[in-house]
Amino acid sequence: MLGALARKLFGNGNDRRIKGYRPRIDAINALEPDMEKLSDEALRARTDTFRAELAAGKTVDDLLVPAFATVREAARRVLKQRHYDVQLIGGIVLHEGAIAEMKTGEGKTLVATLACYLNALPGKGVHVVTVNDYLAKRDAEWMGRVFGFLGMTTGTIVHGMDDAQRHAAYACDITYGTNNEYGFDYLRDNMKYSVEEMVQRGHAYAIVDEVDSILIDEARTPLIISGPLDDRSDFYATIDRFIPMLAKEDYEIDEKQRTSSLTESGNEKLEKVLGEAGILKGELYDVENVSTVHHVNQALKAHKLFQRDKDYIVRNGEVVIIDEFTGRMMPGRRYSEGLHQALEAKERVQVQPENQTLASITFQNYFRMYGKLAGMTGTANTEADEFMDIYKLEVVEIPTNRGIARLDEDDEVYKSVPDKYQAIIAEVEAARAKGQPVLVGTTSIEKSETLAEMLKAHGFIQVDLEDPAAFAPLYDADQAKAVQVFAVLNARYHEQEAFIVSQAGVPGAITIATNMAGRGTDIQLGGNADMRISVELADMEDGPEKEAKAEAIRVQVGELKQRALAAGGLYIIGTERHESRRIDNQLRGRSGRQGDPGRSKFYLSLQDDLMRIFGSDRMEGMLTKLGLKEGEAIVHPWINRALEKAQQKVEARNFDMRKNVLKYDDVANDQRKVIFEQRIDLMSQADLSEMVGDMRHGVVETLVHAHIPPDAYAEQWDTQTLKDEIYRVLNLDLPVTEWAKEEGIADEEVIERVSRAANEMMASKAARFGPDIMRQIEKAIVMQVLDHLWREHIVQLDHLRQVVGLRGYAQRDPLNEFKSEAFQLFESLMDRLREMTTQQLALVELQEPPPMPDLPPMSAHHVDPLTGMDEFAALGAASPGFSATAAEPNPERDPNDPRTWGKVGRNELCPCGSGKKFKHCHGQNM
Incomplete structure (x- = not known):
């Protein structure tokens, strides 16, 4: 009670923070008259003045007030848009490296120009991150006019660009691009063989648009670059032969969780047969056997969990997956992690090469590399704890420029899904009859299509997204009464969907959309005049006729807006609650922009996923007591509160899952940073001879100490094996057995002799090849060996992560076990790097000067956490350096x-x- 009273008197922390910005806002406003008096040239010259002041010792914080005043005036002149005071506050929040939560329609795209300009002044580059290519291109072109006016350059990173284009875009002061493209460019840069080939120039400052979608929703799955592995069909066939030997007591199956595991007897049996076959070194669960254990588990799953003609079919000598939900075949799709190869071995068809992960990173670890990170969205507050915990980002709620007039009604709950859909159809028809625009939000593409079929059955016509005149009949008030059209958006065709969404505020328009469809585009009542002009008049040449038609469109949009306002504004209908309150709030936020009227309501049934999972039996009994019958709805604030609590539980569970995944990836990320920094260091050096010499000396010490234990007598030395190893690794035939007979010789003397012989051999090679060629050879071999071992290491870590959870049954913490064994694997990697580099340099002979190796064949992958589909496969074409991930057409x-x-x-x-x-x-x- 005292806390509530204090908040009423003094405001909460957010209110106090907003109040603290007031002096700077007043200072910016005070400069406005001076800015208006400047000529265009004088305003542009301020950029050079600011940069000179930075060079003289000022900081970007010192320049915030004059820089923001400059950008505001430039936007007013170029875009005819003047930043509101609340937008200036948003800009300050972004500059401070926090998240600005601004409602839909408050102009986030314009807000970003303030922080972008200020943070681009030092010349280190600013990255603006968008959710799709369309928005990256649109925002770069739109806001780039402001930056260009002020003498700054703007670049765009989109799918399909080559390295030269990317290099030029990253060299700009401000670069717009998608999260996927930034992440993949970072990974590919760390696979290049010279610093000059790298396209990114650092990670100084980034602003993430739709920050909740990118840093939370999409961050549930990592970015992966993969390439084909060498043919290992014999290995899969060998593993497959042993699985039928297992009896029922040798394994356990959990059909519900789709998991399988070996019992103790199964472990012993396989350990024995794999050891006899020469596949296993030591015991089954030793760290060096982690990949073998993984493939054994996949083979067990293929035999015991996956059934032919139910989970897959064999057609034309290929294993084809059957979709468990639709029953359709999915040619071209393959199970990952070697499972598809295990099924091919089981069915005795040709085993196709497995894709190997060449590089991988989570969005969490990519975006945490930035020196300063900021974000903006309409919905972040419900995830404030996660933003702070994972990214150290505070969420600041920015007040709206005008008060929100939208009416958010209580949910309507029905007993069954058909009852709910009938109520939604009736509500859509009623809204259309009075000319109110409607946006129906669904949780999945399948449910969008279900609702679309029901609308068709009621006489509505689905429009083609590629038809710009889809809603044209609605522009005429007389025609609109007879027209029943609707559009379905599912976030697949970003550019077309942006246009449809921009016109979803036309009176009588009906739009069905999944939560991501059309995000980033405002729904303006009456439609968006600029979008209509750009599409409808695209083929007309500039001139009086085009301007007259453009003006006619603007007048028509103004009239349509008045009709939409009179009908009550945009009506948001939710077909069910999402797991996250944030996504429901996103849907609601599409209505009521800039003080417009609006309305929102969710229609639920007791059969919805959220209701079904969280206590539907108890809720159904309670609602029946309250009088809920078939075909009837109940509306009560208590239901909203109960659902909100259920959503909070799901959000907390999902956060814990993401946090747990990140803990494991943090281990890999620490190692990734070491390797990538080492690669850049290697690429930057022209001469690696000293480092290669240190490697060689370390290898010699390791070899000698492995066969001549310290303080051991000469008769205890294993000189013959040492002689063989020196020949294998150093290509030297040395009389080690004779040395052991010498009086008083010790291991240090042996190390000295072997090192001297190895150094003399390499010196003679350098003399034969020439010093410049030798330096090239050394660099090429070190880089190749490092990349080869790192790729193997990534696969081992993936396999280790999948099996380490079983350690929990032995009361051991899987994460600590993972850290410990991952460290052992990394130490082993560094040892093998020294040995393999030394060995290859010892064996190398020169035919012609060696070129730097080419990048391997690569394909890009990022699985959409909501649909389970590979986003890059859906593009149908790949970025330069990537092969297409979709099946190639015949x-x-x-x-x-x-x-x-x-x-x-x-x-x-x-x-x-x-x-x-x-x-x-x-x-x-x-």
């Missing part, structure tokens, strides 16, 4: 044989020759 398509068509894009013409798009022809039911 160049010889027979119109009469669909089996020859390969992968067909949804919007391609159907290969059958009908002239229709594939999605409207043979792809209709796919």
Whole structure:
């Protein structure tokens, strides 16, 4: 009670922080008259003045007030948009390295220009991160006009650019791009063989747009670059032979969790047969056997959990996955982690090469590299703890420029899903009848399509996203009464969806969208005049006629806005609650921008996932007592509170899961940073001879001490094995057995002699090859060996992570076990680096000057956590240096044989020759 009273009198921490910005806002406003008097040239010259002041010792904090005043005036002149005071506050928050939570329609894109300009002044580069390529291009072109006016350069990083284009874009003062592209460029840079080939120039400052989506939702899955492994079909076939030898007591199966594991007797049996086959070194669960254990587990799963003709079929000598939900075949899709190869070995078909992870990083660890990180979104407060815990980012709620007038109604709860959908259809029809625009939010693509089919059954017509005139009949008040059209958006076609979303505020418009579809584009009541002009008049040349038509569109949009306002503004209908309150708030926030009226309501059923999982039996009994019958709804604030508590539980659980995954990745990340820093150091040095010499001396010491224990008598020395090892590693045939017979000789003397012989051999090679060529050879071999071992190490860590959880059964902390064994593997990597480099240099002979190795074939992957689909496979083409991840189409398509068509894009013409798009022809039911 006292806390509530104190908050009422003094405000909460957020209010006090906003109040603290007031003096700087007043100072910026005080400069406005002076800025207005400056000529364009004088305003532009302020950039050089600021940079000179920084060089003289000032900090960017010292320049905040004059820099913000400069950007505000530039935006007013170039974009005809003046930053509101609350937008200046948002800019300060971004500059301070925090998250600005600003409601939809408050102009976050414009806010970012303030912090971007100020932090670009030192010349280290600013990265603005968007959720898709369309927004990156749009924002770079739109806001780039402000930066260009002030003498700064703007670049864009999008899918499909080559390294030269990327290098140029990163060299700009401000660079816009997607989270995937930034992350993959970082990984690829650390696979290059010279510093000059690297495209990124550091990680000084980043602003993440839709920060909740990128740093929380998408951060549940890592970025992965993979490439084909060497042919290991014999290995899979060998492992497969041993699985049928296991009896029922040798393994345990959990069909519900889809897991399998060996029992103690199974471990003993396999340890014995694998040892006899020469596959195993030592015991089964020794750290060096982690990959073998992984493949044994995958083979066990393939045999005992996966059933032919249920989980997969064998067709034309290939194992084809069957979708567990739809029952459809999924040609081109393959199980990962060697499971698909295990199934191929089981079915005795050709084992296709497995893809190896060449490089990987989580978004958490990528974005934590930035010296300063900031973000903006409409919904961050519910995840404030996670932002602080993982990224050390505070969330600051920015007040709206105008008060929110949206009416958020209590949820309607029905007994069954059909009852709920019937109520939604009735509500959509009622809204359309009075000309109110409606946005229906769904939790998945499948549910969007279900609702679309129901609307079609009620006489509504689904429009083609590629038709810019989709909602055109609604622009005419008389026609609109007879038109029943709707659009379905599922976040697959960003550019088309942005246009449809921009017109979703037209009176009578009905739009069905998943939560990510069209994000980043405001829904303006009456539609977006600028978007309509850019699309509808795209083919017209500039001139009086185009300007007249543009003005007519603006007038029409103004009239449509008045009709939408009169109808009550945008109506948001939620078809069910999401696991996260934040995503529900995102949906609600699409309505009521800039003080506009609006309305939102969620329709639920007791069969919805969230209701079903969290106490539906008890809730159903209670609602029945309250009088809930079939076809009827109940509305009560108590239900909203109960659901919010359920959502909080799910959010806490998901946070714990993400945090646990990150703990493991942090171990790998520490090692990743060491390797990447070492690579950059190697690339920067022209002469590695001293380092290579130290490696060689270390290898000699290790070899000698392994066979001549300290303080041991000469007769205890294993000189023959030492002689063989010296020949294997150093390519030297030395009389080690004779040395052992010498009086008083010790291990130090042996080390000295072997080192001297090895150094003389390498010196003679350098003399034969020439010093410059020798330096090239040394550098190429060190880099190649390091990359080869690091890729093997990544795979070992992945395999270790999958099996280490079993240590919990022995009352041992899996994370501590993982840290310990990961450290052992890393030490082993460094030892092998020294030995393999020394060995290859000892064996190398020169035919011609060696080129630096090429990058291996690569494909990019990031699995969308919401759909489970690979985002890069959906693009159908890959970035330079990447091969496409989707199945390659067959160049010889027979119109009469669909089996020859390969992968067909949804919007391609159907290969059958009908002239229709594939999605409207043979792809209709796919």
